[in-house]
Amino acid sequence: xxxxxxxxxxxxxxxxxxxxxxxxxxxxxxxxxxxxxxxxxxxxxxxxxxxxxxxxxxxxxxxxxxxxxxxxxxxxxxxxxxxxxxxxxxxxxxxxxxxxxxxxxxxxxxxxxxxxxxxxxxxxxxxxxxxxxxxxxxxxxxxxxxxxxxxxxxxxxxxxxxxxxxxxxxxxxxxxxxxxxxxxxxxxxxxxxxxxxxxxxxxxxxxxxxxxxxxxxxxxxxxxxxxxxxxxxxxxxxxxxxxxxxxxxxxxxxxxxxxxxxxxxxxxxxxxxxxxxxxxxxxxxxxxxxxxxxxxxxxxxxxxxxxxxxxxxxxxxxxxxxxxxxxxxxxxxxxx
Amino acid sequence: xxxxxxxxxxxxxxxxxxxxxxxxxxxxxxxxxxxxxxxxxxxxxxxxxxxxxxxxxxxxxxxxxxxxxxxxxxxxxxxxxxxxxxxxxxxxxxxxxxxxxxxxxxxxxxxxxxxxxxxxxxxxxxxxxxxxxxxxxxxxxxxxxxxxxxxxxxxxxxxxxxxxxxxxxxxxxxxxxxxxxxxxxxxxxxxxxxxxxxxxxxxxxxxxxxxxxxxxxxxxxxxxxxxxxxxxxxxxxxxxxxxxxxxxxxxxxxxxxxxxxxxxxxxxxxxxxxxxxxxxxxxxxxxxxxxxxxxxxxxxxxxxxxxxxxxxxxxxxxxxxxxxxxxxxxxxxxxx
Numbered sequence: 001x002x003x004x005x006x007x008x009x010x011x012x013x014x015x016x017x018x019x020x021x022x023x024x025x026x027x028x029x030x031x032x033x034x035x036x037x038x039x040x041x042x043x044x045x046x047x048x049x050x051x052x053x054x055x056x057x058x059x060x061x062x063x064x065x066x067x068x069x070x071x072x073x074x075x076x077x078x079x080x081x082x083x084x085x086x087x088x089x090x091x092x093x094x095x096x097x098x099x100x101x102x103x104x105x106x107x108x109x110x111x112x113x114x115x116x117x118x119x120x121x122x123x124x125x126x127x128x129x130x131x132x133x134x135x136x137x138x139x140x141x142x143x144x145x146x147x148x149x150x151x152x153x154x155x156x157x158x159x160x161x162x163x164x165x166x167x168x169x170x171x172x173x174x175x176x177x178x179x180x181x182x183x184x185x186x187x188x189x190x191x192x193x194x195x196x197x198x199x200x201x202x203x204x205x206x207x208x209x210x211x212x213x214x215x216x217x218x219x220x221x222x223x224x225x226x227x228x229x230x231x232x233x234x235x236x237x238x239x240x241x242x243x244x245x246x247x248x249x250x251x252x253x254x255x256x257x258x259x260x261x262x263x264x265x266x267x268x269x270x271x272x273x274x275x276x277x278x279x280x281x282x283x284x285x286x287x288x289x290x291x292x293x294x295x296x297x298x299x300x301x302x303x304x305x306x307x308x309x310x311x312x313x314x315x316x317x318x319x320x321x322x323x324x325x326x327x328x329x330x331x332x333x334x335x336x
Numbered sequence: 337x338x339x340x341x342x343x344x345x346x347x348x349x350x351x352x353x354x355x356x357x358x359x360x361x362x363x364x365x366x367x368x369x370x371x372x373x374x375x376x377x378x379x380x381x382x383x384x385x386x387x388x389x390x391x392x393x394x395x396x397x398x399x400x401x402x403x404x405x406x407x408x409x410x411x412x413x414x415x416x417x418x419x420x421x422x423x424x425x426x427x428x429x430x431x432x433x434x435x436x437x438x439x440x441x442x443x444x445x446x447x448x449x450x451x452x453x454x455x456x457x458x459x460x461x462x463x464x465x466x467x468x469x470x471x472x473x474x475x476x477x478x479x480x481x482x483x484x485x486x487x488x489x490x491x492x493x494x495x496x497x498x499x500x501x502x503x504x505x506x507x508x509x510x511x512x513x514x515x516x517x518x519x520x521x522x523x524x525x526x527x528x529x530x531x532x533x534x535x536x537x538x539x540x541x542x543x544x545x546x547x548x549x550x551x552x553x554x555x556x557x558x559x560x561x562x563x564x565x566x567x568x569x570x571x572x573x574x575x576x577x578x579x580x581x582x583x584x585x586x587x588x589x590x591x592x593x594x595x596x597x598x599x600x601x602x603x604x605x606x607x608x609x610x611x612x613x614x615x616x617x618x619x620x621x622x623x624x625x626x627x628x629x630x631x632x633x634x635x636x637x638x639x640x641x642x643x644x645x646x647x648x649x650x651x652x653x654x655x656x657x658x659x660x661x662x663x664x665x666x667x668x669x670x671x672x
Contacts, residue, residue: 021503021638028505148500154639156500163499164484164492166667167357167659169364284620286645302357302656303490306646309622311639320638323503331502 002334003036006326007093007117009084010100011044011064014122014149014322017315018099019057021323035330041091046071047079048087088112095329098123099149099322106130113137113145118329122149122322125237128222132234144332146325151177151223152294154320155310161230161298168300170231173269175296176289177223177276179313180207180214181245181265185278186290188253189262194246217244217265217276224267224274232271243277256280262288292317338670339372342662343429343453345420346436347380347400350458350485350658353651354435355393357659371666377427382407383415384423424448431665434459435485435658442466449473449481454665458485458658461573464558468570480668482661487513487559488630490656491646497566497634504636506567509605511632512625513559513612515649516543516550517581517601521614522626524589525598530582553580553601553612560603560610568607579613592616598624628653 008015022037030036038054046069049055055077063073071079080087085108088096096112098105098121106126109119114137121127126134127147138145148158161170176182183206187197198215201207213219221242228235245265256263261280264287268275281287286307289295294312299305311317344351358373366372374390382405385391391413399409407415416423421444424432432448434441434457442462445455450473457463462470463483474481484494488511497506512518519542523533534551537543549555557578564571581601592599597616600623604611617623622631622643630648635641647653 025503025505029503033502154501154504155642156496159500160492160496163664164495165490165656165660166369166663167361167365168490168656169361300656302652302659304647304650304653306491306644308642308644310642314640316638317640320501320504320636323638324501327502328499 149321153317485657489653
């Protein structure tokens with residue numbers, strides 16, 4: 001049995017779902033993989049709870065859900081005011097799990113890699129702006145840097161492109177990467193104007209209060225950038241052409257429908273060229289997704305065309321990718 | 337640069353396509369992976385060509401295509417009359433590639449593993465009847481035993497289930513695994529009776545002269561057995577319930593169509609229970625495939641439902657899986 005020490009950064013919806021899966025499936029993972037995961041620290045915006053012997057995850061969930069912040073847990077645990085930078089230096093962990101929204105996380109990812117710690121992340125900006133540097137550091141040191149959950153939640157398109165199809169040359173990917181825009185466009189097909197559809201998405205918690213990341217195509221752009229890095233070569237988000245759905249009218253959506261088509265926010269990824277824009281796709285196409293599904297069509301020289309379709313959002317669905325990556329990193333540590 | 341010695345067993349359509357890809361993409365693989373593949377032997381039913389310094393693949397392709405058998409190559413090469421058993425013992429290779437139809441290959445696969453050689457195979461019966469023994473031997477020795485091309489050609493469903501979704505528990509897989517039956521059923525939808533549709537498939541080279549493996553569901557049953565072994569636990573083909581399409585009538589096919597459905601040969605894989613049988617699926621379903629596509633719907637506890645769809649047959653499409661596995665094995669050898 002290999003014991004793997006995990007530092008968890010971020011204890012929002014996704015972070016708590018990670019903790020819940022580790023509680024519920026810890027025994028299964030020990031049996032299935034011979035790996036025992038021990039969470040030695042959890043950080044939220046209020047502070048860092050750290051215990052080298054391993055944190056009681058049920059307790060952490062209870063505190064967070066009751067008081068809204070980990071720093072209320074002063075009866076049982078010391079709470080530290082580390083910056084992430086300090087935390088990845090101080091805390092002895094094998095795997096760093098970043099489920100934060102920290103836009104500047106790349107600097108502490110680099111520090112963690114230099115400390116010899118594997119990284120599992122669902123946080124997109126570090127990869128969308130610093131892929132070459134981060135991956136260069138990880139490869140130089142032979143340390144896993146894993147990010148399945150950054151694109152299509154746990155639907156394993158990253159694993160598929162990074163670790164499979166190794167003899168193929170990818171020619172082109174067309175993909176729906178953002179579920180919020182799909183929701184809004186679907187509601188516009190039912191007759192709402194853009195503003196009304198957006199308000200409905202916000203009321204249901206599907207769009208954020210500041211919805212610009214989704215509706216301007218930035219979220220999809222980050223993900224498309226990451227796909228290009230994996231399928232072709234490193235680029236940054238600054239090189240990507242992005243057009244969101246804010247200018248789409250109900251009339252356009254309904255005219256498309258009348259032609260047997262549907263407008264979706266489509267990313268097209270080819271070598272050296274990434275475009276995100278609303279496009280008409282035929283209703284029978286794999287890209288004519290509904291609800292929280294994402295879908296990718298991948299063309300390669302040997303295989304021809306293949307399709308991957310699955311959840312693109314949701315805490316449990318995101319955790320599927322995060323936990324798979326934690327196990328991947330752990331198995332690598334176990335073997336090496 | 338790591339040099340990896342490959343022994344190729346089988347030089348039919350798939351074996352020759354492997355050789356062609358290694359010729360065309362060898363330089364790319366050296367640049368991309370730092371791996372140089374050297375084919376040290378090729379076996380067809382006429383004999384084994386063996387040269388430790390590496391065989392000229394263009395020459396081998398020319399001889400085979402001109403004379404129909406490798407044993408005609410006596411000007412340049414020694415041709416040996418090894419059994420596969422002898423060949424895997426005698427020939428110093430890192431990776432054995434089995435693209436034969438040898439139903440008894442499991443015995444020489446075991447020998448090869450015991451000699452410390454990695455195996456890449458597209459040959460189904462060894463896995464459908466001896467998965468536990470073969471995988472046990474491979475795991476005990478830490479040697480790659482890879483079989484992406486046995487199920488859905490190169491569409492990476494095996495890699496997806498074996499090396500991704502590691503935190504998920506698979507609950508159920510529904511999958512179309514045989515393209516010949518799809519072709520026959522499609523022709524019956526157009527008005528042909530079963531016999532006529534089968535003859536057309538044979539004329540086009542889609543069905544074999546003895547079509548029983550396809551139409552009785554045996555080929556799909558082998559593949560479904562392998563999926564069960566990977567997603568759940570080892571079983572053998574003898575434990576699988578298989579019903580083919582030979583008793584389906586044109587009337588049934590057309591009545592389904594009138595209801596907005598289509599009959600396809602569907603494998604259902606759940607823990608301890610594998611069934612292959614013709615079923616009605618709605619026309620909008622991912623399982624309502626056409627032509628040479630296969631499709632799988634996978635349900636798991638965390639991710640919910642995902643779909644993988646892609647080529648299920650064809651030499652190039654099969655070679656996609658074989659060559660990806662050769663690179664996987666080579667990268668493992670390089671790292672280890």
